[in-house]
Amino acid sequence: MNNFSISPIAIIHSPYKEKFAVPRQPGLVPSAHALLEILTPYDDINAFSGLEEFSHLWLMFVFHKNPQTEKFQPMVRPPRLGGNKRVGVFATRSPNRPNPIGLSLVEFHGLLQKDKKLYLQLSNIDLVDGTPIVDIKPYIPYADSKENAIAGFAQHTPEVDIKTVNFSQQAESIINEEQKQLIIEVLKQDPRPAYKKIKADDKIYAMHLDEFNISWQVTNNIISVNNISLI
DSSP states (O other): OOOOOOOOSEEEEOSBOSSTTOOSSTTSOTTOEEEEEEOTTSOOGGGGTTGGGOSEEEEEEEOTTSOOOSSOOOEEOOGGGTTTOOEEGGGSOOSOOSSOEEEEEEEEEEEEEETTEEEEEEESOOOOTTOEEEEEEEOOHHHHOOTTOOOGGGSSOOOOOOOEEEEOHHHHHHOOHHHHHHHHHHHTTOOSOGGGGGSOOOOOEEEEETTEEEEEEEETTEEEEEEEEEO
16 A cells, blocks of 8 residues: 655644643634644645635644554544543544544635735634644535534534633733633633543643643632733
């Protein structure tokens, strides 16, 4: 069987600087904006003629932060099932795959030319900063959306237990309203490991989001942002 070599055509510039706190699917954090930098020689504006007529795009990408193991792992533990139940890897979107390739549906807001570079302006993303993109395709509603499709254990939007995100006075003083909204949307997804959510958890967590280090903890399904510092 032939092997194939795939090279990136673009690199994402995202507020998610690490895997922790990245939403587990696209579309869950509307305030997550990103720039997709198109690499040479694919940065020819003619290659994107007509793209402005589409509102959403499919991005095919590489899980570049995910360590690859030599041995194939046929079973994984999806967070959606609490991290306790095993299912087949091909019945999930787990990053732990034979080939580290992912697919993400993002919102498209237009092209941007800046400093002799070409960018795509995106939102509703779920990609770590620096993720290599290997292809871009327009989302086509009549073909890509099936009203009566069955999606197994992921049939419905996941329930969000976190109803409130509170900020300390110090945290409030560091951020503006737009940045605050992004933090709220990310934390309401509860980035903790699934097994941490089923019992009392007094651990203080930290995440690197955009230009900030953010420390927070959960008490009775309320998240308290204790401290925010600039990187």
